[in-house]
Amino acid sequence: MRNTILEISLVVALATGLCVCFGDCPPLSITKSNSNVILTWPQTTGNWLLIETPGLDYYYSSNGVVYGEAYRRTIIPNSNYSTNGTNISVTLPIVATNKFYMLRTNNPPPPPL
Numbered sequence: 001m002r003n004t005i006l007e008i009s010l011v012v013a014l015a016t017g018l019c020v021c022f023g024d025c026p027p028l029s030i031t032k033s034n035s036n037v038i039l040t041w042p043q044t045t046g047n048w049l050l051i052e053t054p055g056l057d058y059y060y061s062s063n064g065v066v067y068g069e070a071y072r073r074t075i076i077p078n079s080n081y082s083t084n085g086t087n088i089s090v091t092l093p094i095v096a097t098n099k100f101y102m103l104r105t106n107n108p109p110p111p112p113l
Contacts, residue, residue, distance in 0.1 A: 028103055033091070039101055040089040048103045050076040050090055056100060 026041045026048060039050060052074045059068035080090050092099075 025103055025105075028101065030101070032094070035094050036091050037094055038089055038091050040087050041103060043083055043086060043088050046105050048088075048105050049078075050081075051102045051104050052076055052092075053100050053102075054098060 026044050028039060028041045028050075031038050031040070041048065053071045055069075055071040057068065057070045059066060061067070076090055076092075080092075081088050082091075083089070
Protein backbone atom coordinates (compact mmCIF):
# COMPACT_ATOMS: atom_id res chain seq x y z
CA MET A 1 0.00 0.00 0.00
CA ARG A 2 2.82 2.42 0.86
CA ASN A 3 4.49 1.97 -2.56
CA THR A 4 1.12 2.45 -4.26
CA ILE A 5 0.64 5.80 -2.52
CA LEU A 6 4.16 6.86 -3.41
CA GLU A 7 3.66 5.90 -7.05
CA ILE A 8 0.34 7.73 -7.17
CA SER A 9 2.00 10.82 -5.68
CA LEU A 10 4.69 10.74 -8.37
CA VAL A 11 2.18 10.28 -11.17
CA VAL A 12 -0.14 12.98 -9.84
CA ALA A 13 2.77 15.38 -9.51
CA LEU A 14 3.72 14.83 -13.14
CA ALA A 15 0.17 14.74 -14.50
CA THR A 16 -0.75 18.06 -12.90
CA GLY A 17 1.68 19.96 -15.07
CA LEU A 18 4.81 20.73 -13.10
CA CYS A 19 6.44 21.93 -16.28
CA VAL A 20 7.76 25.25 -15.03
CA CYS A 21 9.31 27.07 -17.95
CA PHE A 22 8.88 29.84 -20.45
CA GLY A 23 7.60 28.77 -23.85
CA ASP A 24 7.34 25.15 -24.86
CA CYS A 25 8.45 22.50 -22.41
CA PRO A 26 9.04 18.86 -23.37
CA PRO A 27 6.66 16.34 -21.77
CA LEU A 28 8.05 14.43 -18.81
CA SER A 29 6.92 10.82 -18.33
CA ILE A 30 7.47 8.35 -15.52
CA THR A 31 7.45 4.54 -15.43
CA LYS A 32 8.17 2.03 -12.68
CA SER A 33 10.85 -0.61 -13.16
CA ASN A 34 11.29 -2.95 -10.19
CA SER A 35 12.40 -0.71 -7.28
CA ASN A 36 13.17 2.29 -9.53
CA VAL A 37 11.35 4.99 -11.45
CA ILE A 38 12.48 6.03 -14.91
CA LEU A 39 11.85 9.65 -15.89
CA THR A 40 11.98 10.29 -19.64
CA TRP A 41 11.63 13.33 -21.90
CA PRO A 42 12.32 13.96 -25.60
CA GLN A 43 15.80 15.09 -26.53
CA THR A 44 15.17 18.58 -27.90
CA THR A 45 17.15 21.68 -28.61
CA GLY A 46 17.79 23.60 -25.45
CA ASN A 47 19.36 22.51 -22.23
CA TRP A 48 16.70 20.93 -19.98
CA LEU A 49 17.57 19.94 -16.42
CA LEU A 50 15.64 17.52 -14.22
CA ILE A 51 14.73 19.08 -10.87
CA GLU A 52 13.64 17.13 -7.78
CA THR A 53 11.76 18.59 -4.83
CA PRO A 54 10.14 17.00 -1.75
CA GLY A 55 7.01 19.18 -1.97
CA LEU A 56 5.13 21.80 -3.92
CA ASP A 57 5.49 25.49 -3.09
CA TYR A 58 2.36 27.26 -1.97
CA TYR A 59 1.39 30.75 -0.88
CA TYR A 60 -1.68 32.21 0.81
CA SER A 61 -2.72 35.43 2.48
CA SER A 62 -4.57 36.06 5.70
CA ASN A 63 -5.52 39.46 7.10
CA GLY A 64 -3.35 41.20 4.52
CA VAL A 65 -0.24 39.13 5.30
CA VAL A 66 1.21 36.80 2.66
CA TYR A 67 2.53 33.46 3.91
CA GLY A 68 4.33 30.83 1.93
CA GLU A 69 6.32 27.65 2.02
CA ALA A 70 9.02 26.97 -0.53
CA TYR A 71 10.73 23.62 -0.79
CA ARG A 72 14.38 23.03 -1.60
CA ARG A 73 15.03 22.01 -5.19
CA THR A 74 17.84 19.71 -6.29
CA ILE A 75 19.21 19.47 -9.81
CA ILE A 76 19.71 15.85 -10.85
CA PRO A 77 23.29 15.84 -12.24
CA ASN A 78 23.81 15.36 -15.99
CA SER A 79 26.00 12.34 -15.17
CA ASN A 80 22.75 10.48 -14.28
CA TYR A 81 21.26 11.15 -17.73
CA SER A 82 21.30 8.57 -20.51
CA THR A 83 20.03 8.87 -24.07
CA ASN A 84 19.02 6.63 -26.92
CA GLY A 85 19.35 9.46 -29.44
CA THR A 86 15.64 10.31 -29.24
CA ASN A 87 14.87 10.54 -25.52
CA ILE A 88 16.76 11.41 -22.36
CA SER A 89 16.09 9.26 -19.30
CA VAL A 90 17.07 9.15 -15.64
CA THR A 91 16.66 6.10 -13.40
CA LEU A 92 16.16 6.82 -9.70
CA PRO A 93 15.38 4.54 -6.74
CA ILE A 94 11.89 4.58 -5.24
CA VAL A 95 12.10 6.04 -1.75
CA ALA A 96 9.63 6.19 1.14
CA THR A 97 9.13 9.98 0.90
CA ASN A 98 7.31 12.10 -1.68
CA LYS A 99 9.36 13.33 -4.62
CA PHE A 100 8.15 15.72 -7.30
CA TYR A 101 9.96 16.28 -10.59
CA MET A 102 10.00 19.04 -13.19
CA LEU A 103 12.07 20.14 -16.14
CA ARG A 104 13.72 23.54 -16.21
CA THR A 105 15.90 25.12 -18.79
CA ASN A 106 19.02 27.13 -18.07
CA ASN A 107 18.61 28.85 -21.45
CA PRO A 108 15.63 31.17 -20.82
CA PRO A 109 14.25 33.05 -23.80
CA PRO A 110 15.13 36.72 -24.22
CA PRO A 111 12.74 39.25 -22.71
CA PRO A 112 9.95 40.50 -24.99
CA LEU A 113 10.60 43.68 -26.95
